[in-house]
Amino acid sequence: MNETFALELNLSAISPVIVTNNLPIGNSYMSLQYIPASMLKGAILTELRKKFCNVPNINNCDECNNDTCFFKAKVLDKLIVKPGIPIVEKCKSHKIFNITPRTIERCKNCGELVDSTLLYTKEGKMKDRCPKCEYKPFAKQFGPYCSDCNKPIEVNKVFKTNIAIDRELMSTMEGMLFYYEAIQQHTTFKALLFGEGNELKTEVKNLERIHVGRGKSRGYGVIVIKSEVQNWDNVISDIISKIKKSIDEAKRVILIGLTPFASLKWSSDGLKSIPRIDELNLNGKKVNLEKAIGSTEFVSGWALHTNTQKPRFKAGAPGSVFIYKADNMDQNSIEDLAVKELKGVGDEILRQNGFNIFTIWGV
Numbered sequence: 001m002n003e004t005f006a007l008e009l010n011l012s013a014i015s016p017v018i019v020t021n022n023l024p025i026g027n028s029y030m031s032l033q034y035i036p037a038s039m040l041k042g043a044i045l046t047e048l049r050k051k052f053c054n055v056p057n058i059n060n061c062d063e064c065n066n067d068t069c070f071f072k073a074k075v076l077d078k079l080i081v082k083p084g085i086p087i088v089e090k091c092k093s094h095k096i097f098n099i100t101p102r103t104i105e106r107c108k109n110c111g112e113l114v115d116s117t118l119l120y121t122k123e124g125k126m127k128d129r130c131p132k133c134e135y136k137p138f139a140k141q142f143g144p145y146c147s148d149c150n151k152p153i154e155v156n157k158v159f160k161t162n163i164a165i166d167r168e169l170m171s172t173m174e175g176m177l178f179y180y181e182a183i184q185q186h187t188t189f190k191a192l193l194f195g196e197g198n199e200l201k202t203e204v205k206n207l208e209r210i211h212v213g214r215g216k217s218r219g220y221g222v223i224v225i226k227s228e229v230q231n232w233d234n235v236i237s238d239i240i241s242k243i244k245k246s247i248d249e250a251k252r253v254i255l256i257g258l259t260p261f262a263s264l265k266w267s268s269d270g271l272k273s274i275p276r277i278d279e280l281n282l283n284g285k286k287v288n289l290e291k292a293i294g295s296t297e298f299v300s301g302w303a304l305h306t307n308t309q310k311p312r313f314k315a316g317a318p319g320s321v322f323i324y325k326a327d328n329m330d331q332n333s334i335e336d337l338a339v340k341e342l343k344g345v346g347d348e349i350l351r352q353n354g355f356n357i358f359t360i361w362g363v
Contacts, residue, residue, distance in 0.1 A: 004194065005201045006230040006342070011035070011084050011189040011210075015222040016158055016182035018214040031157050031181040033143035035084030035189055035212055036318065037259045038301070038354045043210040043223075044193070048075055051203050077352040078196045080343055082359075083258050083318075084189035085144045086155045103256060103294065103319040104143070104152050109135035113152070143319075156184040160215075182220065192235075193227070194342045205229075239338040242360040247326045252290065253337065254361035255322040259354050260299045260315035264347045273313040277346045277356070280324060282333035287324045294320025301353070315355065322358075 019039065020029040052071035105114045107130040114130065129135065144153040164176035195201065205227050213221040246254050263277045275296040280287040300312045316322070329337075341360060344351035351357075 003198060003201075004196050004232060006232050006235050007193045007195075007201070007204060007227040008230050009084075009189075009191045009193055010226045010228070011040075011191065012224045012226075013183065013185050013187045013189075013222070014224055015185050015219055016160065017185075017187070017212055017221045017223070018160070018180050018182045019212070020180065020214060027178040029178070029180045029214075031183055033153060033155055034086060035191070037081050037083045037191075037357055039212055040084050040191060041079060041081040041354055043212045043221075044081060044204070044207065045076065045079065047207055047210055048079075048200075048203055075195075075200055078200065080194040080357060082192040082357065084191040086153055086183075087188045087190055103321050107133065107135055109133050155187055157181050158184050160220075180214065189223075192230075201229075235342070236335070236338050239341050239360060240334055243334050243337055246361050247329065247334075250323075250361075251326065253287065253324045253326045253329070255324065255358040256361055257294070257316055257318055257320045257322065257356075257358050259318055259357040260297065260313070261320055261322065261356055261358070262299075262313050262315035262346070262350055264350065273315065273350075275314050275316040275320075276322060280337070280340075280345060282329065282340075283336040285328055285330065285333040287326070287329060287333070289322060290325050291323045292316065292320060293323070299355075310353065313350070313355070321361075 017035070018029075019032045019035055049071050052075060053069060103115070106112070107114065110130060110133040112130050112132040158181075160180045160182050162178055162180060164173040164178070165171070166173050193204065195204065207225050207227070210223050210225055211221050212223055215221060243253060246252065261277065262273045262275055264271055264273055266272075276289060276292045278289045280289075295317045296314055297317045298312055299315050301310045302308075337360075341358060344356045345358065346356040
């Protein structure tokens with residue numbers, strides 16, 4: 001049986017990191033405050049494949065095509081990566097690694113920040129207005145949140161100017177000037193990585209450098225990586241404490257999606273994805289979804305193994321909050337949920353593609 005391991009990753013950017021939202025605002029691409037889990041996992045897998053497979057084009061690899069490749073069997077689907085959370089020195093609590101990424105909602109009227117994981121009261125009522133000015137609509141933003149200074153964690157950023165190139169004429173294109181917001185170099189992030197097997201553990205620990213985000217061919221996104229082994233039992237114990245605190249304070253289990261969140265269901269039109277998981281199976285106990293807070297997005301990607309585009313799924317966007325009833329949860333189901341926080345929840349095919357990774361509200 002393969003040993004399950006946990007590594008804490010210390011990520012130091014030695015060049016600006018362009019981690020942008022999908023859609024630009026005007027001609028500007030705005031940066032996120034963290035490194036998304038899917039982007040970080042892809043960067044790590046790219047480097048690991050160089051170690052396990054010597055064939056540059058994966059379609060020409062006989063072992064990969066015959067399903068005997070170690071990378072495909074033991075690495076591609078066995079690696080779980082949490083988002084890279086920035087460590088900001090000006091706030092002491094930011095030095096603590098186990099900050100829970102939160103969904104923060106900003107009041108459009110007075111600018112008050114509200115943690116949407118706390119919008120659900122113990123009495124079961126949903127707060128839908130700003131506690132300061134009673135204005136209803138909120139603007140959503142997702143990212144690491146400091147519970148000490150009650151503000152989202154902000155990182156230093158720089159603007160980079162770019163211009164589109166006509167590939168046929170090899171000249172600049174008129175009117176195609178655009179801007180990227182980039183996370184400044186020397187920013188430090190921390191993340192958690194989980195996997196199975198001593199060989200994979202050794203190779204991940206030996207990684208020294210990865211490339212993340214846009215502009216990698218132009219020198220952006222170079223990150224030095226150092227890893228430290230974590231005690232698996234201690235990690236599980238910390239998560240169990242968070243689950244119990246969530247149940248104690250909210251009378252529910254509150255999940256925050258760190259990656260797109262979805263489930264698959266058969267319909268008359270075939271297999272469809274829905275942007276939530278209506279029921280969790282925790283060691284035989286059925287835990288039902290009570291409410292979901294957040295937005296949806298369509299997610300696709302590029303398959304590293306087959307070098308083809310992945311199917312398009314409708315999913316809950318990272319930062320969405322899922323509130324489950326905790327009436328029938330016992331110690332065994334709590335322990336099962338703790339393991340699922342590390343390995344993902346829901347349909348296996350989605351988990352293998354980086355979906356359904358979450359954290360428990362409870363900090």
